[in-house]
Each structure stands twice: as structure tokens, then as C-alpha cells.
Amino acid sequence: MTETTAAATxxxxxxxxxxxxxxDRNVKEQERVTAELTALQQQLASLQHDHSVLVSVQQALGATPAARRPAQAALRPPPGRRSPRPDRVGR
Incomplete structure (x- = not known):
């Protein structure tokens, strides 16, 4: 019984x-991902600001607004529609 107890211990x-x-590994990975996410959020904020400035310049020049939407919105399928399956594209 002592051997069993020692093995269990x-x-x-x-x-x-x-x-x-x-x-420990999990905490370190969380810290890494958090730092990466913070950097990406800062980059996104900068891009959004640049977009706003460019739209203002475009409007000041009297140009027609670009038909392009931000990439994130363009990648989403319209509500109620599913994305085409890659194996069915072109059929």
C-alpha cells in the first residue's frame, strides 16, 4: 500500500x-496576444482616421465618393445570404 501511495503522490x-x-505558458501567450491586439487596434484607428481625412478631402474636391467600402464590410455577405462555397464558384 505504501508503494501505491508513493506512486499516487x-x-x-x-x-x-x-x-x-x-x-505559465498560457499567461505568456495571453500577454503576447494582448500586445499584438493593442498594436492592431492602434493601426486600425490610424487607418480609420486616414480614411476620414481622405473622404473629407474627396468631398472638398467635389469628387464622386468611391464605391469601395472598408475591407471588413466588403468581406461580409449581405444579411440573410451565405458566402459562396469555394467549390461552387464559377459553376
């Missing part, structure tokens, strides 16, 4: 170490 210790290691 060793296994529990291994699990504790593995969980602690996994948690």
Missing part, C-alpha cells in the same frame, strides 16, 4: 508541475 506532483507550467 508522485503522479499528483507531476500533474501539479505540468498544470503550473501550462498556466
Amino acid at each position: 508522485e503522479l499528483t506532483s507531476q500533474y501539479k508541475n505540468q498544470v503550473a507550467s501550462d498556466l
